[in-house]
Amino acid sequence: MNTRFVETFVILARVGNVRRVAEQLHATPGTISMRVNALEKELGVTLFDWDHKKLQLTAEGARLLRDAEALVEATRALERTAQSSTAAVGRIRIGLIETAVHTCLPDLMKSVAQHLPEVQLELKVDLTSHLAEQLMQRKLDLILRVGGENQNPYVVSEDLMELPMHWIARRGLVRARDPLQALQKQLLMLMSGTLPFEASAALVQQLAAQQGMVSSDLRITGSPSLAAMVSMVREGVGVAIMPGIVVKDGLERGELVQLALPIPEPFRISVCYPRNVVPSVSKVVEEVRKATRIYCRRLGEQWVRSTG
Numbered sequence: 001m002n003t004r005f006v007e008t009f010v011i012l013a014r015v016g017n018v019r020r021v022a023e024q025l026h027a028t029p030g031t032i033s034m035r036v037n038a039l040e041k042e043l044g045v046t047l048f049d050w051d052h053k054k055l056q057l058t059a060e061g062a063r064l065l066r067d068a069e070a071l072v073e074a075t076r077a078l079e080r081t082a083q084s085s086t087a088a089v090g091r092i093r094i095g096l097i098e099t100a101v102h103t104c105l106p107d108l109m110k111s112v113a114q115h116l117p118e119v120q121l122e123l124k125v126d127l128t129s130h131l132a133e134q135l136m137q138r139k140l141d142l143i144l145r146v147g148g149e150n151q152n153p154y155v156v157s158e159d160l161m162e163l164p165m166h167w168i169a170r171r172g173l174v175r176a177r178d179p180l181q182a183l184q185k186q187l188l189m190l191m192s193g194t195l196p197f198e199a200s201a202a203l204v205q206q207l208a209a210q211q212g213m214v215s216s217d218l219r220i221t222g223s224p225s226l227a228a229m230v231s232m233v234r235e236g237v238g239v240a241i242m243p244g245i246v247v248k249d250g251l252e253r254g255e256l257v258q259l260a261l262p263i264p265e266p267f268r269i270s271v272c273y274p275r276n277v278v279p280s281v282s283k284v285v286e287e288v289r290k291a292t293r294i295y296c297r298r299l300g301e302q303w304v305r306s307t308g
Helices: 003-015 018-024 029-043 059-083 105-115 128-136 179-184 195-210 226-234 244-253 279-299
Strands: 090-096 119-125 142-146 155-163 165-170 186-190 219-223 239-243 256-258 267-274
Touching: 003 018, 003 029, 003 059, 018 029, 090 128, 090 279, 105 119, 105 279, 119 279, 128 142, 128 155, 128 267, 142 279, 155 279, 165 179, 165 226, 165 244, 179 195, 186 195, 186 226, 195 219, 195 239, 219 226, 226 239, 226 244, 239 244, 244 256, 267 279
Parallel strands: 090 119, 090 142, 186 219, 186 239
Antiparallel strands: 142 267, 155 267, 165 239, 165 256
């Protein structure tokens, strides 16, 4: 049995799109279909229902998927054992959300340079959803992502740290005696569709309702860029609900202020990586753990708390 064909079956079952699987495996859609057809012929079963607009597993395909995944994982483990040593060497591809870039990344880079000098880090900054997809496609070795959102059984997820959220405004934009005036301003939040955005939006809706306001009275903007949020709040465009640590300097200089309003749950950051990784990735993950703990101790719990 060609294990490459089995791997194609497993990936296609996860992704559900022939074209995307072909791109991931650097093959043509026709090649992907050929592999699946050959595997179906060898097994004597039909694995996919090709007639629906959306590709679906048949009952036989669903029954065989777990064994196929186990076979693929065993093959990869064998390859890793044959190709790897206990030394941490080579290139490790790390995906990060922007919040990690603005917080713990410098500590991580220093830690890896000191303890794993033979390892080269290749960094990619993107949204959590994109990073998670690229991790599944094996385009990344590990990712630092928004915590609390991983539901993938093929990936290990470990909490690293949490960043307390704050209401941040340019000094003078909102009267200190009337912080609820912030609800009348442009409200800036992290990317819509994420847990931090949903928590912040729910809190704002609750506060607005208590003030007799309706949803249409609110102006909420979800920004995919943390740097853009920082720029807008510094220019007085609106009031941001964000981790205070990313504007720590502006707060300490007095250019920005924290508003005395209820805050949502902290912003959590986790590290995720596939199960049974090579030694080099395991060692980098350990440096991630150590670097974030050091970072949290240096900054203090007012700004960041270690959860790893």
